Amino acid sequence: MATNNSRALARAMLSPAVILLLIWMVVPLVMTIYFSFLDYNLFMPGEHDFIGLLNYEFFLTDPAFVDSFFNTIILVVGVLFITLVGGTGLAILLDQAIYGRNFVRIMVLAPFFVMPTVSALVWKNMFMNPVNGLFAYFATSLGFEPIDFLSQMPLTSIIIIVSWQWLPFASLILLTAIQSLDREQLEAAELDGAGKFSRFRFMVLPHLSRAMTAVVLIETIFLLSIFAEILVTTAGGPGNASTNISYLIYSQSLLEFDVGMGSAGGLVAVIIANIVAIFLMRMIGKNIEG
Amino acid sequence: MGSISLKQVTKSFEQHEVIRPLDLEIEEGEFVVFVGPSGCGKSTLLRLIAGLEDVSSGQIMIDGVDATNLAPAKRGLAMVFQSYALYPHMSVRNNIAFPLKRAKLDKEVIAQKVNQIAEVLNLTDYLDRTPGQLSGGQRQRVAIGRAIVREPSAFLFDEPLSNLDASLRVNMRLEISQLHKDLKTTMIYVTHDQVEAMTMADKIVVLSAGQIEQVGSPLELYKNPKNKFVAGFIGSPKMNFIPMESSAEDNVDSIGVRPEHFTISTQEGSWKGTVGVSERLGSETYLHVDVENVGKLTVRAEGDCAFEYGDTIYLSAVAEQRHYFTADGTCIKRN
Amino acid sequence: MSIKNSNRSKLFYTGLAWLISTAIFFPILWTFLTSFKTEAEAISAPPSLFFFDWTLENYREVMERSPYFRHFWNSVVISVGSSLLGLLIAVPAAWSMAFNSTKRTKNILMWMLSTKMLPPVGVLIPIYLLFRDLGLLDSLTGLVVIMTLINLPIMTWMLYTYFKEIPGEILEASRMDGATIGEEILYVLAPIALPGIASTLLLNIILAWNEAFWTLILTAAKAAPLTAFIASYSSPEGLFYAKLSAASTLAIAPIIILGWFSQKQLVRGLSFGAVK
DSSP: OBOHHHHHHHHHHHHHHHHHHHHHHHHHHHHHHHHTTEEOBTTSOSOOEEOTTHHHHHHHHSHHHHHHHHHHHHHHHHHHHHHHHHHHHHHHHHHSOOTTHHHHHHHHHGGGGSOHHHHHHIIIIIISOTTTSHHHHHHHHTTOOOOOHHHHSHHHHHHHHHHHHHHHHHHHHHHHHHHTSOHHHHHHHHHTTOOHHHHIIIIIHHHHHHHHHHHHHHHHHHHTTOOHHHHHHTTTOSTTTTOOHHHHHHIIIIISOBHHHHHHHHHHHHHHHHHHHHHHHHHHHHHTOO | OOOEEEEEEEEEETTEEEEEEEEEEEOTTOEEEEEOSTTSSHHHHHHHHHTSBOOSEEEEEETTEEOTTOOGGGGTEEEEOTTTTOOTTSOHHHHHHHHHHHTTOOHHHHHHHHHHHHHHTTOGGGTTSOGGGSOHHHHHHHHHHHHHTTOOSEEEEESTTTTSOHHHHHHHHHHHHHHHHHHOOEEEEEESOHHHHHHHOSEEEEEETTEEEEEEOHHHHHHSOSBHHHHHHSSSSOOEEEEOOOOTTTOEEEEEEOGGGEEEESSOOSEEEEEEEEEEOSSEEEEEEEETTTEEEEEEEETTOOOOTTOEEEEEEOGGGOEEEETTSBEEOOO | OOHHHHHHHHHHHHHHHHHHHHHHHHHHHHHHHHTTSOHHHHTOSSOOSSOSOOOOHHHHHHHHHSOHHHHHHHHHHHHHHHHHHHHHHHHHHHHHHHHSOOTTHHHHHHHHHHHHHSOGGGGHHHHHHHHHHHTOTTOHHHHHHHHHHHHHHHHHHHHHHHHHTSOHHHHHHHHHTTOOHHHIIIIIIHHHTHHHHHHHHHHHHHHHHHOOSHHHHSOSSSSOOHHHHHHTTSSSGGGOHHHHHHHHHHHHHHHHHHHHHTHHHHHHHHTTTSOO
16 A cells, blocks of 8 residues: 555645644744743733743742642552553452443543543532531441541542542553453463462563553643643632642743743643653653553 | 566565565456465565555556556556455445446446346345355355456455365365356466465466466476475475485485375385374375484375385385476476 | 253353443443432442432532533533544545555554654653634534544544555445545445445544543633533542432443444454554
8 A cells, every 4th residue: 555646645644734733833832941941920011021941940840839749749649550450450350250241431531521620619618618528427327526638638639539530541441451361371370280379470560561551641641731630629729739730830920920930830830741642642652652 | 367477577565565576467357366475476476466555666557558657547457355354244235236336337237237137146144244244155156246346357366265164275276267267257366375386276376475486377386386386385295305415416315205295115216204193084095104314295195095004115106206406496397 | 061051150250241241331330320319329328239218419509610511512512522523534545545545654644643652741841832712612613623633543443444444445336436536435435335334434523522631731611521520520429329320421421332232343352453
């Protein structure tokens, strides 16, 4: 399938997608870089002075940045850990011969379809609320002091909410992967005397590595820019306790109208994302196409 | 209709030359088989003729017209693919009708032609099924039907039988040969199986490493192979190569003897060997004989030959059936 | 596993699986049930699961409070519109890479995916200002464009993995049979890849429906989809559980139902071909 004709055609068919994405990537990015060197506040019209790296200096030395940087990492790693471990467990469970498997699968998958704003609000109010929430009810009826989740452990609470959203995705992908495992291989291993644990450790787990890579990749893409869940639950607080980089930049640029600083922050976010991306691309480059 | 000629055709993928400069004439109505080991470029050559790949240099003439830069559909050729490449979402009827619809033929004409083809190929009962509901042999027939219906000036077959089981393969081989006799259209057939080549071809083109080793009728290749490669490739079981003292005069360093060209004796002969495993086919027996300083030789014996594992026998080659090879593999006459 | 053992273990695993899956599903179920309670019942202790006076009052009030159907319609336009537009761009691109792959194909795919990793905040300000200057703030057009661009890499990649599984010989056959490139895609590729195209479309509708960064930032009232409609319940309205639940149910029901129907294809597509 490769005549000069078809090759030219192929290029023509590919170019709209490539050009659009290129514009989508380059234009805003160049603007962001430009703004990041300006003293530019939407509240202060007039000249936008060139201030060099001052925005970066302010952004990077702001204690809020350090906090939000670590919050972002804790959030991503925490959710990845919970969904991968929980997802593997669930996948193995759902792989067993059980009654009503289809129905069980539908229930497990459902949270994936719930929009972030809804799940955040439902968890925040109906479950984690210290007065009327379900958790508070169970705590008091067991004789404990109810926990005020969102002020006492804001980041953990957000990790719980986000993990709930992503657990279905991880479980289902891992389940599909487990089901594609060659049963004869497992039987052969059983005949060779491999126990349940070693079959899991040496056959199932390596087989799952591809799927796990995919889960890590896709989840990371979304988790790095978690926003809505924070906006409607804690608004980043208390203090900066649950502010991640996305939310920090949002609050600086659109709540405090500091375009210059927000842009500098945006660029920092891009650089961090790129570091993660390079790392991830290596991983999938090896694991997915090969 | 149906003559094809290649002039100095080459094909390179990136730096790698898959087809070296190559000339080939295919006459109208011929059944030509491209045969060679995998990776020899035979499929690439077929795809160049089909127009599915561009030549890197050279010229392809079809019916005297320069077709080098013509789109595949404009070349008047039809192709049967190794995987059949049937349209899985269409009924057999629509599969066969597809090329006619693309040619914007009249609906009634299409229906009539499809029915006619279906009858010839015994597909009438299956016209409304999809390819997924057919057996391998039937799919093969649909693929052929889709090719025939266009009334092309030549058919191209790309290893069409390799997905069929052995007995079906023999049947389809006969059917395709019969089809060629009936249609008298040029056919170019690619295979790695020399049995298919020998049984079907008017003309065999033996390829190796992007080069034509030899072109000729099956018997020509069998009797007078040009070189060691052709000699070893054509004929089953393979020709035995027996190394010998290099002669200064004509540089011959081995002789080739086909399994069927040995005489076996219990007393005397050119080579003394021990009978190893023997394969009894009933009509004949192949003995694998271990000969000192030479190695294993395959020898054809009568079906009821009585040699047992471990017996010592003497082998000689029939004089006029010996092939002499020089160090560079060329086959030369020696009288 | 011996046969005697297997019945008992099946029961055990079934129980466990139902327990866990019910727990995972519970927040949704609870929201759904609460949406039919009165506000008093919604916060009553002990909570009642099924035995309460079912009422549709909350739905009436929610719809009165803000134009639910407009938000719903905005969500439909944004998600379906951007997915269809994306398909129009992604199908040719995926066809091109799947059947005319070159040395660069893999790099292009990786690059496309990497644009997806560009954090939205990184380009938040320019997009906001551009939209402001182009008058696209709070417009459906603007959001459709943004969603298309955001999901284009995923669409292209998903379609690519589906197309990759279609033997190239079938397309070559159609070419030999005289099909033009348009006919090849329309009559041969598209019907064969229909399940893949459909699941790509569905997944992107779901992703766009639930997208909650740009939809929150770039809209005010006119073009606000359901994500923004719900976000307005942040506080203090969120303390009216029954109404919050009714609004939530309205926002997520369409997409959950759609998602359940397409779950199989969805999983395969989203894993980028990592699992079959």
